[in-house]
Amino acid sequence: MAQIPPAIQNWFSSKGWSIHPHQHEMFGRADDPATLLIAPTGGGKTMAGFLPSLAELADGAHDGLHTLYVSPLKALAADIRRNLRVPVEEIGLPIRIEDRTGDTSATQKKRQRADPPHILLTTPESLALLTSYDDAPRMFSGVQRIVVDEIHALAESKRGDQLMLALARLQSLCPDLRRVGLSATVEDPEAIARFLARHPDSCYIIQADPGPDPDISMLQTQEMPPWSGGGAAYAIPAVMEQIKQHKTTLIFHNTRAQAEIFFHNLWLANDEALPIGIHHGSLDRQQRDRVEAAMVRGDLRAIVCTGSLDLGIDWGDVDLVIQIGAPKNVKRLVQRIGRANHRYNAPSKAILVPANRFEVVECVAALEAVQEHDLDGDPRGPGPRDVLCQHILIAAAAGPFEADALYTEMRAAGPYAHITRPDFDACLEFCATGGYALRAYDRWQRLQQRPDGRWQLRDPRAAQRIRMNLGTIQDTDTLKVRLKRNRGGKPLGEVEEGFAASLTPGDTFLIGGQIVRYEGLREMVVEVSRRADRKPKIATFSGTKFATSTQLSERILRMFAQRDWPQLPPHTAKWLGLQREISRLPQRDRLLIESFPDNGREHLCVYGFAGRNAQQTLGLLLTKRMEEMSLAPLGFVATDYATLIWGLDAVTDPRPLFQLGALRDGLETWLAGNAVMKRTFRASATIAGLIERNTGGQRKSGRQATFSSDILYDTLLKYDPDHLLMQITREEAMRGLVDFGRIEAMINRIGGRVDLLRLDRVSPLAAPLFLEVGKVPVKGEAEERLLAEESARLLRAAGLQPA
């Protein structure tokens, strides 16, 4: 095994630290083409990744870029730069370290391309952008190592797919490139290794000592959790007590809106005025930076946060993690718990706080899973082709390319190892001509084939547009929120456009823990004041909603089957008992459906336990059938365990709705026109370059110039249904938002055993669904009826006679 240079060893000893066994092992494997390290948070992962680079650069002989470090967070790149500079400066190593993210200044970026540092810390998007310049071969020549941090998170997203395509490109530029992946605990390390390594290279996996089991429990409160809702306001006093007893507490929420409400309530109960901050992705960057800095200084006793703090940044002093709301996924829960107690070999302490009574069941199921080390996760399919389309455009931006060479190169990326030539050619054709059955753009091709057979951009200026629209992160349309001042007040954060449209001057809402008053919209900026004299509406943020994992859902169903529930608090056990009495408890091998009237509408509740996305799809399929049967469905809402559908007419014979074979057969046609497909299409069309988010000028203030991507979808569906993007949309929807796989699994599980119960009112288990957000309207006959009702009402209100 190679020796770690004495200077570095001495530095470790001078700090009173010893080099961990996995750090030694990583150093010993420094010459391997690919290595994956799996270690818990605080295990010295980053140092393990960088040790070989520091050693190789110690003699000052290397000129130019040596090591690339890629992390999913900009903040992490900056954080690592600071942390890495300490040993480099204290040991006196001749190494230049810089970061490069979306926040880096243009001057700095330009200089970095001409004179790159030895170690460059960056994000997948910034790296892909670098490969799109014609000077990429010069800049990257001589690169020896790439360290991919938090690879478990990247491997779950298109950002990771894009990164692996960029690595394939880099590997062509620097054939000696060695890859290192750093991952948190995952259920399938082999899959991450295949994702990381150049195909078909092997990748050695080093498992660090996972450390002691976490100390994890469910919060004990005087007050009972409410029947429904996600605020967990009942738990505020108990959470406050925990904050007082600990040094620093991270309070995780599943959504940004919930974090805002919780923070607001926590602040009202903070009679000792403890320093507590809030951190989530919709807050202004300066606000987030301030909170992060205060956290690093140890000034905060608690941070209310969302997944924006899931990754990376090392908050050394956190001694308690609180998870508000059901964790949905055991693996992510374990990773979150790891945020507490970064000292290696100290158990992490975590408390779960169910927001409502159903979540009590989920939390207990998750606790049991953590204790049994039963991590969950669903394998991800091959790399999506919309990302490949963008990769082809990026290649074209860098200069003319040969199709054969590009195909060979990209197949070295793990997620794309098995893509066929026809599939690749279809992507190339799409990038070049749009790939339409009607060949309308022969004169205006985006990519043209030159006489030498290579492909290039028809209009060189297109390179700029491609770079401006690079990336796979989909942000919903959001508007900036600022305090109203003469010359642009303080930025507070962002809200969704749809929410902004629903505001009228005088309305109040919560953002960054403050109540603000809506004053008006100016040049696409929401202007607010601090005159908060009304109860706040809540800002709606779309933040990713994860589906409860299959494994966790199964655990819950197994728990339902028990005769009684000693592991549950009495109130929850009583509630389940009541459901069993009034209706029935869902069972693993049967499908329970309840039908009942409420508040002038008819309701149908389907307990599929297939996860949020699949239950959503089920809602779409069922409402479509109801529409065909003239049952006038109005809308539905889906949770991880059930779908609730409401409509104007009573469902007298719902049996034809649940012919599951027919559900499966009709899926394609049924899905074609629905909102989920359109949302999926929008995302894929944006990634593939058909829809440009940025067109160069500032955002248009009048909206009549832009039209909805739904129109493009409808047009393709009508005239070109087999177009590449429609194929991609179907594939994506099947495994993403539609999640038909889990509907199929459910159909197989229940094997035709459907129980339909007619009740005279809402059942205990269905009640919480009424307060769920994310209701999906059904655009059909019922909408026309409603519109007629509403227009008659408006006319009467205006003193006019309805027609």
Added chain:
Amino acid sequence: MNRIDFTFAGQQLTALGSGALWWAERNLLCVSDLHLGKSERIARRGGPALPPYDSRETLTRLATDLTHTGATTVICLGDSFDDLDASSALAREDRLQITTLQAGKRWIWIEGNHDPGPVEMGGTHLSEWISSDLVFRHIAREDGRGEISGHYHPKVSLTARGCSITRPAFLLDQARLILPAYGAYTGGLRSSEITLTNIMAPDAMAILTGAKPQLIPMPR
């Protein structure tokens, strides 16, 4: 019924669910903002290659309205083409379709800001057209009376029993009528935007397009 009849400047007019205006007494159909050739124009300027079926879609809808109404006069109220080059670059099938539609009809192209000059198509090219007490022009004027125009692509959003519904819409007051955009690739401007609330009188009404058009007070 897929239409709403109303009186405007002393004339009996009909708003069709498709967004076209029907003047039965004159056997006249008026459509605004077709934006034919929009996808071609975007690609020509180095933008993405959008599905090139927008012109076909728009013309197919127009053909349906012409068949149903049996119109003998057609007014295209400006921005019929996304730009003047788009009018000459239109696919052969689309040109043919226009010629077929024009056969035996009086066809008036009103100039718009996107197509400010004559296009290479049959029919009459005018900056505005006046008949009885009605004046047809592309952009509403401050002093407009009995004025029928387009340009703004008006749409209306409302909330009914918690459902949010958005539709392209006709806007209507004593002095003017603004048509929704008829073209396939067209967005809309909400009636509550200041541009439209400034133009339309306080008692303005809106007619929402769709399977069953609906008349409501214009949301501001």
